Amino acid sequence: MVNEYLTTKDVHLFYGQKEALKGINLAFPQTGIHALIGPSGCGKSTYLRCLNRMNDLIPSVKITGEIELDGVDIYQPKTDTVELRRQVGMVFQQPNPFPFSIYENVAYGLKLSGRQSKEFLDERVEQSLKQAAVWEEVKDQLGDSALSLSGGQQQRVCIARVLAVQPSVILLDEPTSALDPVSSNLIEEMLLTLREDYSCIIVTHNLQQASRISETTSFFLNGSLIESGPTKEIFVEPKKQETDDYLSGRFG
Amino acid sequence: MNPKTMNKLALTTIKVITGLVVVILAFLLGRILLQGVPHISWRFLTTASQEFVAGGGIAYQLFNSFYLLVLTLLLSLPISLGAGIFLAEYAPKNWLTEVIRMAIEILSSLPSVVVGLFGFLLFVVQFKLGFSLIAGAIALTFFNLPLLTRNVEESLKSVSNLQREAGLALGLSKWTTVLKVIIPEAVPGIVTGVVLGAGRVFGEAAALIYTAGQSASVIDFTNWNPFDAASPLNWSRPAETLAVHIWKINSEGIMPDAAAVSAGTSAVLIIVVLLFNLSARYLGNRLHRKLTSADK
Numbered sequence: 191m192v193n194e195y196l197t198t199k200d201v202h203l204f205y206g207q208k209e210a211l212k213g214i215n216l217a218f219p220q221t222g223i224h225a226l227i228g229p230s231g232c233g234k235s236t237y238l239r240c241l242n243r244m245n246d247l248i249p250s251v252k253i254t255g256e257i258e259l260d261g262v263d264i265y266q267p268k269t270d271t272v273e274l275r276r277q278v279g280m281v282f283q284q285p286n287p288f289p290f291s292i293y294e295n296v297a298y299g300l301k302l303s304g305r306q307s308k309e310f311l312d313e314r315v316e317q318s319l320k321q322a323a324v325w326e327e328v329k330d331q332l333g334d335s336a337l338s339l340s341g342g343q344q345q346r347v348c349i350a351r352v353l354a355v356q357p358s359v360i361l362l363d364e365p366t367s368a369l370d371p372v373s374s375n376l377i378e379e380m381l382l383t384l385r386e387d388y389s390c391i392i393v394t395h396n397l398q399q400a401s402r403i404s405e406t407t408s409f410f411l412n413g414s415l416i417e418s419g420p421t422k423e424i425f426v427e428p429k430k431q432e433t434d435d436y437l438s439g440r441f442g
Numbered sequence: 443m444n445p446k447t448m449n450k451l452a453l454t455t456i457k458v459i460t461g462l463v464v465v466i467l468a469f470l471l472g473r474i475l476l477q478g479v480p481h482i483s484w485r486f487l488t489t490a491s492q493e494f495v496a497g498g499g500i501a502y503q504l505f506n507s508f509y510l511l512v513l514t515l516l517l518s519l520p521i522s523l524g525a526g527i528f529l530a531e532y533a534p535k536n537w538l539t540e541v542i543r544m545a546i547e548i549l550s551s552l553p554s555v556v557v558g559l560f561g562f563l564l565f566v567v568q569f570k571l572g573f574s575l576i577a578g579a580i581a582l583t584f585f586n587l588p589l590l591t592r593n594v595e596e597s598l599k600s601v602s603n604l605q606r607e608a609g610l611a612l613g614l615s616k617w618t619t620v621l622k623v624i625i626p627e628a629v630p631g632i633v634t635g636v637v638l639g640a641g642r643v644f645g646e647a648a649a650l651i652y653t654a655g656q657s658a659s660v661i662d663f664t665n666w667n668p669f670d671a672a673s674p675l676n677w678s679r680p681a682e683t684l685a686v687h688i689w690k691i692n693s694e695g696i697m698p699d700a701a702a703v704s705a706g707t708s709a710v711l712i713i714v715v716l717l718f719n720l721s722a723r724y725l726g727n728r729l730h731r732k733l734t735s736a737d738k
Contacts, residue, residue: 244611249534276613286604289627289734299612302622335734348608355613 195220195389196241196359201255203236203245210236212413213255220358223381223390225400225421228410229436234393237410238361241391242278243271259359276303279352283364285344287336287351292319292328295336295347299355314354322350323380342373349380360384362392366399378403397437401425409433471712478709481702487710491658491687496699500707502658505674506575506681507644507714510654513579513677514643518586519636525587526594531620550588555648557585562652573680578654582643589642593635597628626733630726637722641715647685655680656690684711 194217203211211233218224226234239245240253243264257264264274276299287295296315300306315332319325324346328339336347345365352360362381366374374396381390381403394400400407401421408418409432417424417433428434435441443451485499492498525546533539561581571577601624609619625632658681661674668675682690684707691697691704 242611244607247607247610272613272615274613275611280607280611282604282607282611284604286602286608288605288608288623298622299614302614302618351612 193219195260197256197258198237198240199256199258201237201240201253201257203233203240204252205248206250210413211240214415216408216415216418218359218389218391220389221385221387222406223385223392223404225404225407226391226393226410227395227397227400227407227436228416229441230395232410233413234408234410235363238363238391238393241359241361242275242280243269244275244280246271276355277357278359278361279355279357280361281345281349281352281363281365284368285341285348287339287344287347289335289337291333292336292339292347293332296350296354299351303355315350318350318354319347321353321380321384322346323376324350340373342369342376345369345373345377346380349377353384357388359389359391362390364393364395367395374399397425409436411436474705474708474712478705478707478712481706482709486706490660491703492697494697496697498697498699498703500684500687500703500710502661503682503684503687503707504710505661505663506654506658507683507685507711509674510575510578510582510650510681510683511640511644513575514582514586515636515640517579518583518590521583522587522590522594523632525591526598527620527625529591530595530598531616531624546588546591549584550592552585553648554585554646557581558649558652560584561649566653572678573653573655573657574678575654575681576677578650578681578683579677581649581653582646585646585649586639586643590635590639593639594628594632597631597635598624600631601627626730629733630730633726633729634722637718637725641718644718645685645711645715647683647689650683650686651689654683654686656682656686658682658687684714 197217198214201211201214202209214233214237226238228234236245240257241264245251245253253265259274259277263269288298290298293315296318297306297311300311300314316325316329319328324343327343328334328347336344339347345368349360349365366377369377378399381392384390385403385405392400392404404421406419407421407424409416409424409428409430411432417428417430424433425437428437487499487504488501489497489499490501491503529539529543533542558581561577561584565571565577565580566573598620605623605627606619609623610616614622659679660672661676661679662672663674665673666675667673668677670676671679688704688707688711691700691707695704697703
C-alpha cells in the first residue's frame with residue numbers, strides 16, 4: 191500500500207491467557223475508508239480499539255507488536271493517550287452523546303483543550319455539524335439536550351463531536367448497526383465525503399455497506415487477519431477459501 | 443391450580459402486603475401528626491424549653507438540629523464523595539478494595555448507640571471535646587458515612603459505561619471524564635441519597651445522647667461570633683436536638699405539659715423529615731438539568 195500513515199506490525203493481544211489477536215499486520219493510508227469485516231468475536235473490534243489504546247481500560251489486556259501513527263510508536267511509555275485519542279477519534283456502535291446540549295457536545299473537546307473564543311467555537315461547531323450532515327436538522331435547537339434527538343441524529347452529533355477536534359484518523363465501530371436504514375444511509379453518504387480528508391477505519395457486519403463505501407477491506411477470523419486488499423478484489427475474487435465462505439454466507 | 447389462578451393469588455398476596463405496609467405507615471404518621479400538630483404554634487417554635495413549668499418551646503432544639511445537620515454534612519460529604527468516586531471509578535478489583543467495601547458494609551450496620559458510646563469515649567473524653575456539637579457531628583459522620591459512600595458509589599456506577607468510553611475516546615483525561623461527564627449524570631442519585639441521609643441524621647437520638655449532650659445551653663440569637671460560647675454558631679457548646687429532646691422528656695421530663703411538648707416536638711420532627719424526603723427528588727432533578735444542559 192502506498193503512503194502508509196497508520197501501520198501495525200505483528201500485533202498480538204491477550205485477554206489474560208486467551209490470545210484474541212494473533213499477529214496482525216496492516217497499514218492504512220492517510221485518506222480513504224478501510225473496512226474490517228468478519229464474524230462476531232473474530233477480533234475486528236478488539237483490533238480497532240488497539241489503534242487508539244481503548245483496550246488500555248481493560249486491566250487484564252496485554253498487547254505486543256508495533257503500532258505506529260505517522261512514524262511514531264503509540265505504545266511507547268511516553269505516549270500521551272489523551273493526545274493520541276484526540277488524533278485518533280472514535281465513533282461507537284451505540285450513539286453516546288454526553289448529557290449536555292447539542293452545542294456543548296460538539297464544543298466540548300475543543301473547550302477542554304484550552305481557552306477558545308466564542309466565535310471560534312461557534313464556527314467550528316457549525317462546520318462540524320455540517321460535515322456530519324446534521325446541521326440542517328439541529329441548527330435551531332443547539333441549546334437542547336442532545337439526548338432529545340433521535341438515535342440517528344445522536345450518532346451524527348457524536349461524529350460531529352469527533353470531527354470538531356480535527357483528528358487525522360476516525361475509528362468507527364459498527365456505527366450504523368443500531369440505526370434505521372435512512373439514518374444509516376445518511377451516515378454512509380457522509381463517510382464518502384469524509385474519506386477525502388480523513389483515514390476512516392470502519393468495523394461493520396453489513397457486507398453491502400463495506401462494499402459500497404470502502405476502498406480496501408480486511409477479513410478477520412478467529413483473531414487472525416485472513417485476507418486484506420482492495421474491496422473489489424476481496425468481494426469479487428477472494429484468494430482464500432474462508433473469505434469466500436464468509437462472503438457467500440456459508441458461516442458467520 | 444392452573445397458572446391463571448396461581449398468578450391471581452400471587453398478585454393479590456403482594457397487593458395485600460403492600461397495602462398493609464402503607465396502612466401501618468399512614469396510621470403511624472396520622473397519629474403522630476394528629477396528636478402533635480395542635481400543639482405547634484409560632485410561640486412553641488420560637489421560645490426556649492422549660493424544665494419545671496408548662497409552656498416551654500423548642501427554639502434551641504430546632505436550631506441545634508439544623509446546625510448539627512449542616513456540620514455533619516460538611517464533614518461527611520467531602521469524605522464520602524472522595525471515597526465513593528474512588529471505589530466506583532478508580533479502585534482496582536483486588537482484596538484491598540473488597541476489604542474496604544466490607545468495612546463500609548459493617549460500619550453501616552453498627553447500632554447507633556454503639557457509635558454514640560464510641561464517640562463519647564474517643565472524642566468527648568479522650569480528645570477532651572466535651573459534650574459538644576462538634577463531637578455530635580463527628581459521631582453522626584461515622585453514622586452517615588457508610589450510607590453516603592455507598593450511595594455515591596452506586597449512583598456513579600449506574601451511569602452507562604458508554605459515557606466513560608465517549609469521554610476517553612474524545613481525548614478527555616479520566617479525571618475530566620469523571621468530573622464533567624459522569625458526576626453530572628449521577629447528581630440526581632447522589633442528591634437524593636444525601637437528602638434521605640439528612641432525614642436519618644435529623645431524627646437520630648442514640649448517637650447524640652453521649653456526644654452532643656442532653657442540655658440545651660442558652661444561646662443568644664443576636665451573637666453570631668462562632669467563638670463565643672453563647673453564639674448559636676459555637677460548635678463546642680453542648681446541644682440538645684429535637685430527637686434527644688423527645689427522648690429526654692419521655693424518660694425524665696417533669697414539666698406538667700410533658701406529653702404535649704413531646705407530641706408537638708415529634709410532629710415537628712416528622713414534618714421536617716417529610717419535607718426532606720419530598721424535596722429530595724425535586725432538588726435532584728433540578729440540579730441535573732442545571733448541570734447537564736447548556737448555559738443558555
